[in-house]
Amino acid sequence: MNTENKAVSTEQEKRLLNRKDLLKTWWRWICWAQRCYNYERLMGLGFCQAISAVVEKLFSSTKDRAETLSRHMRFYNTENNWGAMILGATCALEEERAMGHDVAPDMIDSMKNALMGPLAGIGDSVTQSIVKVILLGISINLATEGNVIGPVLYIVGFTAYALIVSYFSFFSGYRMGRGAVMKLLASDTTKNVTDALKIVSMIVIGALAAGNIKVNTIVAGTFGGSEVVLQDVLNSILPCMMPLAVLALVIYLLKKKQKSSVFVLLTLFVIGFVLTFVNFLG
Amino acid sequence: MNQVLLAVIVALITWYVATAMPMFLRWSFYLGGPLVGGLVCGILFGDITYGLQVGATIQLAYLGAIAVGGTLPSELAIAGYLGTALTMSAGLAAEAGLTVAVALGSLGLLCRNAYMTLNSIVVHKADQYAAAGNAKMVRMMNQYGSQVVPFLCYFIPSFLAMYLGSQAIEKLMAVIPAKIITALGVTGGLIPALGIGLLLTYVWDKKFLPYAVIGFFLVAYLNVNIMFVAILGACIAVLYMLARKKEG
Numbered sequence: 001m002n003t004e005n006k007a008v009s010t011e012q013e014k015r016l017l018n019r020k021d022l023l024k025t026w027w028r029w030i031c032w033a034q035r036c037y038n039y040e041r042l043m044g045l046g047f048c049q050a051i052s053a054v055v056e057k058l059f060s061s062t063k064d065r066a067e068t069l070s071r072h073m074r075f076y077n078t079e080n081n082w083g084a085m086i087l088g089a090t091c092a093l094e095e096e097r098a099m100g101h102d103v104a105p106d107m108i109d110s111m112k113n114a115l116m117g118p119l120a121g122i123g124d125s126v127t128q129s130i131v132k133v134i135l136l137g138i139s140i141n142l143a144t145e146g147n148v149i150g151p152v153l154y155i156v157g158f159t160a161y162a163l164i165v166s167y168f169s170f171f172s173g174y175r176m177g178r179g180a181v182m183k184l185l186a187s188d189t190t191k192n193v194t195d196a197l198k199i200v201s202m203i204v205i206g207a208l209a210a211g212n213i214k215v216n217t218i219v220a221g222t223f224g225g226s227e228v229v230l231q232d233v234l235n236s237i238l239p240c241m242m243p244l245a246v247l248a249l250v251i252y253l254l255k256k257k258q259k260s261s262v263f264v265l266l267t268l269f270v271i272g273f274v275l276t277f278v279n280f281l282g
Numbered sequence: 283m284n285q286v287l288l289a290v291i292v293a294l295i296t297w298y299v300a301t302a303m304p305m306f307l308r309w310s311f312y313l314g315g316p317l318v319g320g321l322v323c324g325i326l327f328g329d330i331t332y333g334l335q336v337g338a339t340i341q342l343a344y345l346g347a348i349a350v351g352g353t354l355p356s357e358l359a360i361a362g363y364l365g366t367a368l369t370m371s372a373g374l375a376a377e378a379g380l381t382v383a384v385a386l387g388s389l390g391l392l393c394r395n396a397y398m399t400l401n402s403i404v405v406h407k408a409d410q411y412a413a414a415g416n417a418k419m420v421r422m423m424n425q426y427g428s429q430v431v432p433f434l435c436y437f438i439p440s441f442l443a444m445y446l447g448s449q450a451i452e453k454l455m456a457v458i459p460a461k462i463i464t465a466l467g468v469t470g471g472l473i474p475a476l477g478i479g480l481l482l483t484y485v486w487d488k489k490f491l492p493y494a495v496i497g498f499f500l501v502a503y504l505n506v507n508i509m510f511v512a513i514l515g516a517c518i519a520v521l522y523m524l525a526r527k528k529e530g
């Protein structure tokens with residue numbers, strides 16, 4: 001709140017960009033940031049397309065436009081939703097530059113470079129390992145039962161998340177400018193919220209593991225005249241004992257042994273085939 | 283449906299979702315490729331329940347598929363849409379389909395790497411327009427120029443796989459011993475451990491590990507719904523935040 005008031009009071013002069021310009025920029029970003037994804041510049045061209053309307057509005061000479069567009073073509077990569085904040089802040093800085101304030105082009109570049117990493121870090125973990133996992137967990141459950149609500153819920157939920165987060169992130173970036181974005185990233189609140197989300201994510205991951213890793217032994221025999229089914233014995237000791245063992249093995253290989261996911265995949269294939277052929281699993 | 287037409291539709295969807303769709307939709311359609319692909323293919327093949335089961339099963343292998351810095355462990359559009367379509371057209375069980383889809387997903391990385399490398403050409407063209415101050419053409423490059431290579435890289439292989447593959451898989455399944463099909467199914471049950479394991483190592487934090495254990499045994503012992511687990515998790519998270527606030 002404080003920052004917002006200060007920004008208004010120090011800038012009595014009229015802003016050059018209106019809401020329509022900013023909406024157009026945000027929309028292009030959330031639609032086409034990764035349309036021309038490539039290893040050389042990643043989102044570079046996407047960023048340039050997003051900000052191009054702002055550049056056209058702010059600068060009328062071909063020379064200024066060329067300089068600004070080329071500068072925004074450089075290597076760029078972040079997380080789309082949370083990273084929209086950087087685009088917002090960039091719009092604010094280009095606007096100040098066009099209004100004749102002392103904003104060096106290099107400074108805009110270094111801000112983009114300084115912020116894209118941290119926001120990708122936060123954004124990737126929140127979007128992909130928390131929001132995605134919780135939504136998928138619920139949706140997969142429903143879909144396995146043949147319920148159409150599963151994928152529909154996932155699409156609606158994730159799309160709403162992307163639109164809402166990127167919208168607020170973009171416009172708060174525009175209002176706050178550079179300094180405040182840096183401060184926000186370092187704040188305790190950000191850390192507490194990420195921690196809290198991690199808890200939800202962890203508990204859902206655990207639940208997914210028990211419900212979806214399927215390992216069943218078909219070993220059975222008669223002991224002292226009564227039929228004994230090994231799987232039933234295992235279940236009575238600890239349900240989902242074998243899925244837990246497989247998961248432990250996978251984590252051991254990935255984390256302790258630093259094996260690649262391809263190696264783990266092949267290991268699982270070998271285990272699956274060998275144990276099927278010795279009539280242990282089925 | 284006509285085989286050629288079906289292959290064209292599946293290949294078009296695979297390309298569109300992989301590279302052309304607006305990004306805010308791709309979060310669900312691409313990262314949840316198999317799950318959503320299950321619905322799309324279910325509608326396409328006229329058997330939604332079967333489609334959903336295949337898609338949801340394949341998705342389990344990709345729970346931990348996290349795109350970081352432009353790299354992905356597998357091509358989710360190919361595994362999800364092409365994989366589900368092939369599984370359904372061959373009439374495989376969901377677990378066996380999972381192994382087919384995982385193999386396709388790995389091969390699909392070739393398509394992805396090809397376009398991620400070749401699209402530099404479009405960027406260099408856009409550089410020239412930017413240097414001339416031509417914002418409109420920069421946009422054209424990102425909008426349309428960007429899609430030439432991806433279309434070739436995704437549409438052609440997906441079309442061929444769908445057109446030739448569905449018959450090939452059917453023939454193959456007829457001659458393969460039943461034991462191998464069982465083994466494929468068993469392996470399909472194991473692969474979700476990889477997806478979940480990758481995810482756990484990504485969010486790994488020793489102090490939060492007990493929560494994963496709680497989630498695991500809630501389902502193992504009580505067989506509760508995931509929605510219940512998520513609600514419980516949210517409550518614990520709020521309590522955690524409040525406790526942290528008190529500490530200052």
